[in-house]
Amino acid sequence: MDNWYIPITIIPGIGLLILSTSNLMVTLSTEINTLIHNTDENDVIINKKLIQLKLLNRAMVLFYIAISCLVTAALIGGISLKLDIETALALYVIILGIIMLLLGLFWLIKYSYRAVSIRQDQFKIKFNKK
Numbered sequence: 001m002d003n004w005y006i007p008i009t010i011i012p013g014i015g016l017l018i019l020s021t022s023n024l025m026v027t028l029s030t031e032i033n034t035l036i037h038n039t040d041e042n043d044v045i046i047n048k049k050l051i052q053l054k055l056l057n058r059a060m061v062l063f064y065i066a067i068s069c070l071v072t073a074a075l076i077g078g079i080s081l082k083l084d085i086e087t088a089l090a091l092y093v094i095i096l097g098i099i100m101l102l103l104g105l106f107w108l109i110k111y112s113y114r115a116v117s118i119r120q121d122q123f124k125i126k127f128n129k130k
Helices: 006-037 043-082 089-129
Strands: none
Touching: 006 043, 006 089, 043 089
16 A cells, blocks of 8 residues: 555544534533433433434544544555555555444434434423423
């Protein structure tokens, strides 16, 4: 693999995904904590938000796995180039890393769709109390 450094070029983008997902997790955790301490809130909303937190956690884990796969692929590619060894292992590890990245993005998309419906449910509950 002559271009062993290519997998590393994807890592900053994944890092930004991790950063934004971390911010979402912190915000969601704070919101759940507020809802738990507010006795007026519906338990269904709290449970839905806890499931949302789990989705974000899964995405984060997959992003971390993707980064580790891409770094490993770059190391394998660099070492095999230095030792003048032909191996397709780096390519397979890159593919695994990209698959993990895509799965993480899938969980983020699922989170986004559910977040809108949960917010709508919250508004419905709030307006029905008045």
